[in-house]
Amino acid sequence: MSNVRQLRDKTPDSEKITINLGFVDLGRIDLLVQEGFYSNRSDFIRTAIRNQIESHGETVTRSIERHTMELGLRDFSAADLESAKAAGEILHIKVVGLARIAADVTPELALQTIGSLTVLGALQASADVKKALADRIL
Incomplete structure (x- = not known):
């Protein structure tokens, strides 16, 4: 019996940036x-x-409302996109924070359901989905 356990991959909850200071x-x-x-x-x-x-909180809040953007974390699963597809909807996603497109979303499903994608913050999606949506990411 082994005492080695598989740990779940941890999704980062922040983005690393680099700045130059005097x-x-x-x-x-x-x-x-x-x-x-x-x-x-x-x-x-x-x-x-x-x-x-x-x-600048009030300015940020007004801007988010004006642009009808979602604030925080927004997940999109294959089931979410299949529902949109079944309803004949094309999604125009606008997120301030983190937008995650689940690993089970195929590039084909993303193309069929996502008309545009604007993320101020970070986008997590498979490389194939990002490549498929490249011309729709604003």
């Missing part, structure tokens, strides 16, 4: 970390970004 700004961040205001550089940067987003 040495003086970086030094100031390091000083705040050293003084215990933040646990590390990433903590400082995440906090600064959240504060900026919060300061």
